[in-house]
Amino acid sequence: MTTKDDSRQSKAGTTCDTDVVSGECSPAEGAVGRGAFALLGRLMAPYRPLAVAALVTLLLDTIGTLYVPTELSALLNSAIGAQGMGPLWDHALRMLVAAVVGSGSCVASYFLAARLAADVGRDLRVSVYRKSLELSASDFERFGTGSMITRTMGDANVVQQTIVMCFVMILPVPVIAVTSVVLAWGIDPAMGQVLVAIAVAMTVVSLVAIRRSAPIFLHLQEFVDRMNVRLRETITGVRVIRAFGRERRERRHLDETFEAYAENAVRVNLIFSVADCTTFFLMNVVEVLFVWLGADRVGVHAMQIGSISALVQFAIILLFFMMMAQFAMLQVPRALACLTRATELLELEPSIKDSVREAPTPPAEELLANERESPVAEFDHVDFRFDDASEDTLHDLSFAVRRGEICAIIGNTGSGKSTIAKMLLRFHDVTGGELRVAGRDVRDRSLADLRSRMAYVPQRAWLFSGTIASNLRMAAPDATDDELWHALDTAQASFVRELPQGLEARVTQGGTNFSGGQRQRLAIARALARKADLYVFDDSFSALDYKTDAALRHALSSELGASARLIIAQRVSTIRDADQILVLKDGRQVGLGAHDQLVETCPTYQAIVESQQRGGDLRG
Template identity: 40%
Template sequence: MLIRLLRDQLRPYHRALAAVVLLQFVGTMASLYLPSLNADIIDLGVARGDTDYILRTGGWMLLVSLAQIVCSIGAVHLGARTAMGFGRDVRAAVFTHVNRFSAREVARFGAPSLITRNTNDVQQVQMLVLMSCTMLVAAPIMSVGGVVMALREDVGLSWLMLVSVPVLAVALGLVTRRMVPGFRLMQTRIDAVNRVLREQITGIRVVRAFVREPYETRRFATVNADLTATALQTGRLMALVFPVVMLVLNVSSVAVLWFGAQRVDAGAIQVGALTAFLQYLMQILMAVMMATFMLMMVPRAAVGAERIVEVLDTDSSVLPPAAPVTEVPTRGELELRGVRFQYPGAAEPVLRDVSFRVTAGTTTAIVGSTGAGKTTLLSLIPRLVDVTAGAVLVDGVDVRELAPDELWRRIGLVPQRPYLFTGTVASNLRYGNPDATDAELWAALEIAQARDFVAAMPEGLAAPIAQGGTNVSGGQRQRLAIARALVRRPEIYLFDDSFSALDLGTDARLRAALRPVTADAAVVIVAQRVSTIVDADQIIVLENGGVVGVGRHGQLLKSCPTYAEIVASQQTAEVPA
């Protein structure tokens, strides 16, 4: 998965990567050339007292060092730009792909996991790309070049490389191998921390209302302790790396000096060549260490890549049509024909054989007990999920054949949980129509019975709205969500229990103000309160996912026991004890 993700997402950066390899090659070769020059200064300059040779060779060393510095800076610069661009592209790809998910896929992954995958997981792979450009590319060049240059200085000491390099590689490999499960588990632990923290922040009012702060504190402490324990276990293994590297480096240095001194004494090698050999051996071991550090990053990046690719490989259950219909006469008609919906793996369908028709200028209400399938039915119309049997038609065309933009342009949805975005009142209302004027926004607020409280805000339309609309009341959120749909002026309005937080007086005024605006549109209202839908042209009664009654209020009171029971229960609740 990691190789595939890197191959697909780094393809646009092949020129930058080629430049990085070239710069690293030149810079590494310059670095390998320096010990040889230093050996010449010792053997041919210092030993003979040739000051001119020392100065000439020293000047040449400065030029080589300058070339190494320039190449290293250039490689790091290009590598950093490539890594940052890679991270940007992957985050954009995940974000765009998740936006195509239906409610089913979002529920499958969960919001905390999707957030972690698009932030922490992408960061792990991005860091691997950065370190590869700055370290991994240079490591093999340094290793091969170091071996060649070391053999050029003295073949007799080469057996030390055959011992120290494998020892270092095997030791670090054993440590790295044990770290892989820890990295994989760590990403899962991060998901858990994000999930709990998100739930606590979102539900802070409920937590405080039920005095559950101690319980939530213990709950967070549990997942936090799990993450800490996993991180410590992995960190302990990482802490072994540096002592192992230093042990091998120091023992190798002592071995080179011990056996090299004997060869110097025997006249088989000069002091400068011995110094150069020692430096080359250190460079080779450092290259092995850098490569091993990269191998330590690979497991965690591989886990992150696996989770990212899992999202990118997940196709939405709501697929755009192959040949979308883009031109449909605007009539404002909605029809459900034998609709059935069942979640994967569920024993029973949520909806079964639901059929009804809504024409322009009429209002259809959907009522039923909790769990009857009302919200699910409404979700089928804008294709938040797709039917498993039957068809949903908008203006005579199956929604699965309509171009998504064309379908959504015709629908104004007010969800059961009205969500407002961080911004202002105006920016939230313009989600319905980005080109709406201030006058149109005020008109929509007037109809939605929200003009008074918005006008009372010091900033008016520019009043700030917190994430989720938490700085306004539930009733104000509902009215702003209704105004947002009104700004769009669609041909089909979908109100999913959108009046539940309103008092009876505001509810009545809002519905009265809606009538002239929706006179040419089809209106579908899901409601729990009978008073909200008593004047509807058609009432659909759902029970256990099936239609058990269709008609007007008066007709259903006589012909539908389920509806009569709902009405009676609400009338009983309104009578004081």
């Protein structure tokens, strides 16, 4: 039988199978899909004017940057040629204007590029987050929680940073390269050729560096996923780790994960430092060449002495921008890999969505009559199999949950009890047979309509950070304080009355500042705060003592008498008064009836009752 853990093994295409220790990834992983460019196009489309404004300011910045050395050389040549103060002031003024325009445009282009990137990053984050809310539990499990967090936060940050880098570091390079070579050529063709040769050498260095480090960069994001998963697991399970004295082992595992990331990051940085050193070396070479060759050219009156400074400046500016572009280029494949991962997620069709099937809608009166007469929920020969399982988890279930009745489910662990509850809320869809709610197949109802008819207490009573009131109002946003107190009293959560802040008492993430029993009662109160046709309690009474369990059942009976209740329980005492008990064994329905009837006819139920009698568990 498939286990929950089996299913959590990620099978999403991009989730890394990287060996954490060696850091090796198969080449297919992190590959950039065509969807990345399409997604980028879609994300940038609303901000075209901003992008154009950023490009224009960038162009002005580039012109200003190159115009200053041009004027400086002209100024030096005028000074050497003793042309008087007039031309000197003239050149100085032009330099000042170029510097002001260049610097102003530089600030503006950085601001506009950052604005554009922040907007695109925010839109990407929001889209991925919204999509993750649409996914069903099994869709979500395909990616894994760690990867989902990286996709929402980390990947969007990488894309955002890369957009800024592309604008300020990569896009100016072609303009600077062409303009500086043309200007240098204009001063002296021989010097122009030297600049071209140096630019080609620099391009070769950059290409080698990019080629070597791009694959490593591509996978760094997947290492981040790994670190996320490990960290989350260690932090959430810290008490278990401490209780079993496994700190050292866990630390070693964490260290291995971090080291794998660090090792790859160091490899990339090493390549960078070699490339940077080569660039600085080339800068010095070009300076020496220009001064040396320039002196000869000045000697033969092929150019003026002041022009040497302009040539040196052009070369330094060009090489500096190429060096920055080389760094930025390395981010591009990584950002494209992030966009590919986002595309995969955004294009994923949720396995459960509204109106999967087109069912003809009967007239309103017929619908109403049908709803009144039909059971609240009805399983009709239902089978269910998890996506990644090789056999069915539930086989041929047929039973109904009716208004005013209690339907209970009991069975061995892993027999599929919680899965039945989740199917009612359409967290999973039947794979055989039909599940009807108020007379209609659940797949023909909207999810909002379906879920608004139910109130659910999950097996693991999960609370959100906030206050008790904010948690209860998740189920009933408009509930008054009195209604919340009423729900709390029915749920036997009298401890809240003793809290100094009452309804406003703080709840930490997951509700960890409350005991297991208190959390269960708060989760029950949350469900009771909502008016529903069907209340589903998934093993919600297990952390309660017998007295509270009995008191709660009594309160529920008088409170929810008109609604249907589905109670999943381990203890026979909790469900013996149910109108109908479904007995499950390994996903099969082996008994259905009232307690007295099952005690006579169902061997599985008899065995459960006997074992609980022996353990003295049949009180209440």
